[in-house]
Amino acid sequence: MTIPPWTGEVPLVDTHCHLTNGRFDADRATVIDGLAPALWRTMTIGTGLEDGRAARALALAHPDRLACAVGLDPFSCHEAGDAFPTALSGLEALLAEGGFSALGEVGLEYYHQLLPKPVQREHFAAQLALARRLDLPVVIHLRDAWEDGLDVLRAHRGCRGIIHSFSGTEVEARACLDLGWHLSFNGTVTYKANDALRQAARIVPADRLLIETDAPYLPPLPLRGRRNEPTWVAAVVRLLAEVRGEREDDVAAWTTQNACKLLGWALPPMWG
Template sequence: MLIDSHCHLDRLDLTAHDGSLDAALDAARQRGVGKFLCIGVDAANAPTVKQIAEQHSDVFCSVGIHPLDLSREAPTDLDWLLTALDHPRVVAIGETGLDYHYEPEMAAQQQISFRYHLQAAEQTGKPVIIHTREARADTLALLREADLANAGVLHCFTEDWDMARAALDMGYYISLSGIVTFRNAEALRDVARKVPADRLLVETDSPYLAPVPHRGKPNEPQYVCDVAAFLAEVRGEALEQLWQNTTENFHRLFPLTL
């Protein structure tokens, strides 16, 4: 079994599946994908991701506020997060984090929100799903400050090995998406070769970032198989072993999915 550890099922382009989410999930299941983690990005979609998870036994979800959604959100506090997290299908917090690439002017607000998510992780024991872009120093500083026992994952990782190693040293996992297959991503492939086998996850981040050979098309959960196949080749591992390792890693990080 392979697991898509990060997908936005409420945002998929379902044109190729006659508008049916069930059909898109079945296409992935037929390729060996056994579980899906559907990601929350704001308060508005929290009920939606919960409903999708309730309707499919192999789908779980997270809730949280994406750093790039803060400008469209009412201020989110710790009480809202703790209430939203109190649901049997919610297995993680986020995605949350820092993104100074698109909204550097929101850095202070992003840090406040990120701290709320990390506090919720400390109180609930649920792991955090972290988005970070052009905010390496502040992301690592806040993770060190939080010092979480159960940690979490840096999803759709695009930073360098120094940042990956720092996160790994704090107990975090590294998740790689279709970006690793892109022609100009050799530095990321170097990171992919170095991540320990017991700390690696795979994801699609669908409907975004479709891997080669699907680049330019809407991404979907079944393409996590293409990401995994590419990673196995890059790492010089047997594909079956990478499937097994990443599945075991997912269950270790997100034990509520067992």
């Protein structure tokens, strides 16, 4: 079983995956070759400095397919521990070298037992301030942390970017939208239990909607348990179109245009 390839009018964008992950070691080149022509751009996310350098090397080797981002995600912050200030300076230096479309992912992870909540909030806030200073869009990771997450975002108005793997309800979606953020949906919208998430997806304006896979994680419904692939973002477009009552080609056009605008990429040729 697989996801039928995308053959719509407009190529798709996967705004979030981890192609540096070890689960792609055996066939990374094949996976990247397979992105064309269905995907216009795929953004691979570096979590931590070393992974960020690897993500950039991969993006530079495939400039017409891949883009990349880097941030100190909650797991990297946990590993850094007391050395967070050093890691933060390292992040600033790495971003200054160029080649990154965004800062992230950064945020709060309260599902796993990581650093204490107030410390996570500090690390998140410090990186939002850095993004603001560098005028970069941010990729946000929030898990089981809506109240604190929205609090930090409210304190950093003027930042822009993506709430990645959006997992909230309609209420949280409205709060993020009011603060100017884009919402990115992935395979989790296809999971049976996620009616509230599908309801949230219905209220997102077309110009704030994004799609992603989070590959190798979170494959869409019929393939749960398998390694997710960027091209399976097609399943997310199809499901969003269904629950929103819109044409698949429209959802594709909006999400591709939104990603290109937000992340500073050229539009596919059909927009000249």
